[in-house]
Amino acid sequence: MESEFGTVAGWTEEAVLALGPEHAVPAGCRGSGSEGALRWLADALAVRPGDRVLDSGAGVGGPAGWLAAERGVRPVCAEPMAPAVHAGRTLFGLPSVVALSQALPFADDAFDAAWCLGVLCTTEEKAALVAELRRVLVDGGRLGLLVFVADEPLPPPLPEGNSFPTSDEVSRLLGEAGFRVTGTAEADLADSPPEWKARADAVDAEVQRRHGDDPAWAEAEEQSGRVGRLLGSGALRPRLVSAVAT
Numbered sequence: 001m002e003s004e005f006g007t008v009a010g011w012t013e014e015a016v017l018a019l020g021p022e023h024a025v026p027a028g029c030r031g032s033g034s035e036g037a038l039r040w041l042a043d044a045l046a047v048r049p050g051d052r053v054l055d056s057g058a059g060v061g062g063p064a065g066w067l068a069a070e071r072g073v074r075p076v077c078a079e080p081m082a083p084a085v086h087a088g089r090t091l092f093g094l095p096s097v098v099a100l101s102q103a104l105p106f107a108d109d110a111f112d113a114a115w116c117l118g119v120l121c122t123t124e125e126k127a128a129l130v131a132e133l134r135r136v137l138v139d140g141g142r143l144g145l146l147v148f149v150a151d152e153p154l155p156p157p158l159p160e161g162n163s164f165p166t167s168d169e170v171s172r173l174l175g176e177a178g179f180r181v182t183g184t185a186e187a188d189l190a191d192s193p194p195e196w197k198a199r200a201d202a203v204d205a206e207v208q209r210r211h212g213d214d215p216a217w218a219e220a221e222e223q224s225g226r227v228g229r230l231l232g233s234g235a236l237r238p239r240l241v242s243a244v245a246t
């Protein structure tokens with residue numbers, strides 16, 4: 001994951017700076033899939049100007065940058081990979097901190113809404129992660145998740161470092177941490193405007209041109225290819241969840 005979420009994040013920043021700012025959101029949303037998924041979550045969380053919003057496990061900041069532009073908020077980003085945090089600051093000018101989602105450097109009740117996209121499946125410490133999100137949200141605070149769920153055993157080769165929960169496990173984790181689920185949907189990861197894909201592809205091509213001979217690039221491609229194959233087969237499903245802190 002160091003290659004995929006650390007090294008490549010730095011390369012993504014470099015490529016976006018070379019190609020132009022209109023590439024930042026599409027390239028920065030690679031982990032979370034689609035504009036349609038972000039819109040579903042932003043609507044489900046009823047994000048309004050003035051809300052204090054957290055993006056936990058923000059990657060290079062694409063989803064938070066999209067939310068800032070679309071909903072008039074200034075999300076705070078937390079992300080463990082320093083190159084990704086640097087990219088989030090540079091590309092979107094958002095306040096960003098190096099932190100694991102299960103150990104957030106924020107006070108209790110600091111946020112009105114939070115989302116955590118494609119992160120629950122990257123850690124074994126799921127209960128601690130969800131409890132920490134509950135701690136930093138006010139009572140009645142809104143939480144959005146994108147989780148890659150596996151309800152059956154997955155066929156190899158599996159992506160390294162992932163730990164995909166079942167749909168039931170996600171519901172149970174949320175309930176035990178003090179959340180009530182308010183909505184669920186299957187994410188359509190292809191639901192983005194055509195220019196998003198073109199710009200994200202352009203950034204990928206630029207990264208490959210600059211770093212394609214680096215072993216970290218091949219490693220990251222292999223990892224994301226494994227996830228893509230599992231999603232394509234339907235064994236792994238991208239699930240959107242909205243919940244409220246009770």
Ligand SMILES: C[S@@+](CC[C@H](N)C(=O)[O-])C[C@H]1O[C@@H](n2cnc3c(N)ncnc32)[C@H](O)[C@@H]1O
Pocket residue numbers: 005006028029030031032033056057058059060061062063078079080081084099100101102116117118119122123
């Ligand atoms: C699939 S990417 C998604 C990034 C971003 N949320 C998005 O949707 O574009 C997963 C991200 O989770 C981060 N991550 C991994 N383990 C984490 C943890 N325990 N707490 C917070 N973030 C974590 C990775 O560094 C990576 O940036």
